[in-house]
Amino acid sequence: MNTASLQGVGMTSPRTRERLIQRLRQQGIRNEQVLDVMRHTPRHIFLDEALAHRAYEDCALPIGYEQTLSQPYIVARMTELLLEGGALDKVLEIGTGSGYQTAVLAQLVPRVFTIERIRPLQEKARRRLAAMSLRNVQFRYADGNLGWPGEAPFDAIISTAAPASIPAAFYEQLKMGGRVVTPVGERQQELQVVTRTENGLQVNSVEPVRFVPLKSGVC
Numbered sequence: 001m002n003t004a005s006l007q008g009v010g011m012t013s014p015r016t017r018e019r020l021i022q023r024l025r026q027q028g029i030r031n032e033q034v035l036d037v038m039r040h041t042p043r044h045i046f047l048d049e050a051l052a053h054r055a056y057e058d059c060a061l062p063i064g065y066e067q068t069l070s071q072p073y074i075v076a077r078m079t080e081l082l083l084e085g086g087a088l089d090k091v092l093e094i095g096t097g098s099g100y101q102t103a104v105l106a107q108l109v110p111r112v113f114t115i116e117r118i119r120p121l122q123e124k125a126r127r128r129l130a131a132m133s134l135r136n137v138q139f140r141y142a143d144g145n146l147g148w149p150g151e152a153p154f155d156a157i158i159s160t161a162a163p164a165s166i167p168a169a170f171y172e173q174l175k176m177g178g179r180v181v182t183p184v185g186e187r188q189q190e191l192q193v194v195t196r197t198e199n200g201l202q203v204n205s206v207e208p209v210r211f212v213p214l215k216s217g218v219c
């Protein structure tokens with residue numbers, strides 16, 4: 001057996017993935033549905049070959065174009081926070097990146113709409129989701145600051161890139177009672193859950209985080 005196939009065995013071994021799930025539990029992730037989806041989602045296919053052997057470590061990893069696939073703990077935490085708002089039908093994701101967070105969402109929510117501003121990343125993500133036979137995702141190549149007006153309103157919006165402050169379009173495209181889960185800030189960032197209520201926006205700060213910035217325009 002050559003090294004590549006040995007690595008392949010390690011990556012797909014239930015034990016390797018179970019270790020990650022146990023670590024997520026230790027870090028406080030409680031949503032069994034989220035843990036189960038992450039246990040079965042092959043994170044290694046969302047990375048370039050040279051990094052695939054590190055896929056089940058709990059760390060952020062580069063995906064090219066100065067972007068990163070978030071640490072599994074953060075993916076789990078953000079997904080858990082998104083689902084805490086109640087049953088979701090339609091979710092908007094800003095920052096498709098590798099497509100890993102998209103794939104996790106697509107197994108928990110009936111309809112996922114995802115926006116990316118770097119075309120080659122979007123194309124790779126599209127192929128990976130097709131390889132997993134996930135067909136409930138629509139992709140858009142655009143500036144996520146504007147949301148996706150033609151598909152609004154959404155039950156929830158998740159951004160995996162950090163705006164300095166939350167774009168107005170996110171609130172405008174959110175259903176009453178819906179929530180935005182996003183990192184906010186520049187050098188100092190925090191993960192926020194903002195709920196749209198009849199009395200205005202209710203902001204909850206969850207924990208300090210470090211994300212790539214939400215940029216303007218497409219490239």
Ligand code: SAH
Binds near residue numbers: 097118121
């Ligand atoms: N969720 C991704 C994380 C990718 S990093 C994953 O699981 O891999 C954040 C992503 O947001 C990058 O791909 C970056 O290109 C994208 N991004 C940054 N600003 C954006 C914007 N204004 N509109 C759309 N995508 C944006």
